[in-house]
Amino acid sequence: MAGVKKEGKPGSGARALKTRVKKKRGLKNSSRRWLERHLNDPYVQRATQEGMRSRAAYKLTEIDDKHHILAPGMKVIDLGAAPGGWCQVAAARVKSDPQNPSVVGIDYLEMDPVLGAAILKTDFLDDDAPDRLIDVLGGPPDVVLSDMAAPTTGHRRTDHLRTMHLCEAAADFAVNVLRPGGHFLAKTFQGGAGTDLLAMLKRNFRSVHHVKPPASRGESVELYLLAKGFRGEG
Numbered sequence: 765m766a767g768v769k770k771e772g773k774p775g776s777g778a779r780a781l782k783t784r785v786k787k788k789r790g791l792k793n794s795s796r797r798w799l800e801r802h803l804n805d806p807y808v809q810r811a812t813q814e815g816m817r818s819r820a821a822y823k824l825t826e827i828d829d830k831h832h833i834l835a836p837g838m839k840v841i842d843l844g845a846a847p848g849g850w851c852q853v854a855a856a857r858v859k860s861d862p863q864n865p866s867v868v869g870i871d872y873l874e875m876d877p878v879l880g881a882a883i884l885k886t887d888f889l890d891d892d893a894p895d896r897l898i899d900v901l902g903g904p905p906d907v908v909l910s911d912m913a914a915p916t917t918g919h920r921r922t923d924h925l926r927t928m929h930l931c932e933a934a935a936d937f938a939v940n941v942l943r944p945g946g947h948f949l950a951k952t953f954q955g956g957a958g959t960d961l962l963a964m965l966k967r968n969f970r971s972v973h974h975v976k977p978p979a980s981r982g983e984s985v986e987l988y989l990l991a992k993g994f995r996g997e998g
């Protein structure tokens with residue numbers, strides 16, 4: 765990549781290569797720092813090596829390794845799926861049949877196809893999105909995932925409120941469509957889910973807690989809400 769060079773640590777015999785982005789006109793310092801951090805991020809490097817669409821894929825991998833929410837044969841809905849990392853992980857773990865996918869992802873952004881997942885290019889907040897998701901999946905899901913995040917405005921409180929709204933919409937959807945025993949995992953923010961949302965989830969699931977996988981950057985306010993064991997209606 766132009767303007768990018770690899771440097772070893774001076775004096776270290778070890779191959780501690782670090783990618784530096786040259787100072788160039790037109791690239792703000794903050795953008796250069798972001799690019800440098802991105803290029804040196806071990807999860808980004810691992811995603812490139814392993815053919816994963818996103819570093820976010822490892823957040824779901826780590827959460828599932830610890831909390832066991834995905835298993836072969838399950839049906840999964842992935843809200844806010846682009847560019848497709850979570851769909852890749854879910855399709856592999858539920859052993860989705862590419863001819864008859866048991867994973868359906870939705871995003872209003874364009875994304876490349878993912879083997880074993882059906883993709884809807886739609887806004888999840890559209891009135892008909894929930895019915896369309898169930899239609900394409902061919903029945904109720906065992907797991908509803910949401911990594912939806914609103915585009916950032918730079919105004920922290922606005923961003924927070926918008927993403928919390930998406931989390932609430934996802935939770936509402938989950939309790940309306942999940943199979944009994946099913947699980948719900950959604951992105952939220954530090955400070956956690958609002959008390960009404962938590963109370964609603966606690967009524968509907970056997971366990972509810974916040975999780976922060978190692979792949980979620982320590983300095984990020986992102987947190988995940990995991991609700992396990994949907995009690996079902998009544």
Ligand SMILES: C[S@@+](CC[C@H](N)C(=O)[O-])C[C@H]1O[C@@H](n2cnc3c(N)ncnc32)[C@H](O)[C@@H]1O
Nearest residue numbers: 818820844847848849850871872888911912913
């Ligand atoms: C952090 S990214 C998801 C990354 C994904 N989990 C992966 O591993 O590739 C968040 C996504 O949520 C999507 N999103 C936000 N609001 C949405 C909405 N109302 N309907 C559908 N997708 C939405 C964004 O377009 C964005 O692609």
